[in-house]
Each structure stands twice: as structure tokens, then as C-alpha cells.
Amino acid sequence: MFIITLRFADKTKAPQFMDGHNAWIRQGFDDGVFLLVGSLLPNMGGAIIAHNASAExxxxxxxxxxxxxxxxxxxxxxxxxPGRTDDRLAFLKV
Structure with missing residues (x-):
């Protein structure tokens, strides 16, 4: 399992690449790799929980x-x- 943080480096460029970023997120879910995508608060970027893929x-x-x-x-x-999980997340244990 992986926790990925995406912290803003140049937020001014975000609007021009937002459609591509959203398509990239959809692809991650479609591929069964992304489990959760959300915002880092306050307005610092985003975070992703991913699994079902190698580190590479x-x-x-x-x-x-x-x-x-x-x-x-x-x-x-x-x-x-993961070493210990709620039963609902047992699929994350390797």
C-alpha cells in the first residue's frame, strides 16, 4: 500500500493542467490502483491511498x-x- 502526497509547488499553473490531472486520477481508479483521493488542508495539495501495484x-x-x-x-x-487493519480493510494486508 502507498500513501502519496502531492504538495503544491506552483499553484498558479494548476488550472491549465487540471483536466489532465483529473483524467489521471480517473485512470488510477479505473485501473484498481487508487482507493482514495482527497485534499490536504488547508489548500496544500492532495493525497492518495494506492495499492495493487509495485513501488516501480x-x-x-x-x-x-x-x-x-x-x-x-x-x-x-x-x-x-499494513500489519493490523479493521476487517473492512483486510484486503490491504500483504
């Missing part, structure tokens, strides 16, 4: 985000190995 696949996917590629955000990827 996640790194490639994040690089392909137009926001990352165009310097709108800086990305940080944290790999997490």
Missing part, C-alpha cells in the same frame, strides 16, 4: 501525473506494509 509502477504512475510532470506539485511516496 507507483513511481511511474506518479511521474505521469500532469501536475507532477509540469511542476504544479511535488510528490512524496510512502510505502506502508
Amino acid at each position: 509502477e507507483i513511481e511511474t504512475r506518479v511521474r505521469d501525473d500532469p501536475f507532477v510532470a509540469e511542476g504544479v506539485v511535488s510528490a512524496d511516496i510512502l510505502a506502508v506494509t
Whole structure:
């Protein structure tokens, strides 16, 4: 499982790449990799919980985000190995 943070680096460029970023998010859900996408508050960027992919696949996917590629955000990827979960999240345990 991965926790990805996307922190704004140049928010002024966000509007011109928003459609591509939203398409990238949809693709992550369509591919079964993204479980949750939300905002970092207050207005600092976004966060993603991802699974079902290798670290290399996640790194490639994040690089392909137009926001990352165009310097709108800086990305940080944290790999997490769940050791204990609520039963509803048991599928995350490896």
C-alpha cells in the first residue's frame, strides 16, 4: 500500500493542467490502483491511498501525473506494509 502526497509547488499553473490531472486520477481508479483521493488542508495539495501495484509502477504512475510532470506539485511516496487493519480493510494486508 502507498500513501502519496502531492504538495503544491506552483499553484498558479494548476488550472491549465487540471483536466489532465483529473483524467489521471480517473485512470488510477479505473485501473484498481487508487482507493482514495482527497485534499490536504488547508489548500496544500492532495493525497492518495494506492495499492495493487509495485513501488516501480507507483513511481511511474506518479511521474505521469500532469501536475507532477509540469511542476504544479511535488510528490512524496510512502510505502506502508499494513500489519493490523479493521476487517473492512483486510484486503490491504500483504
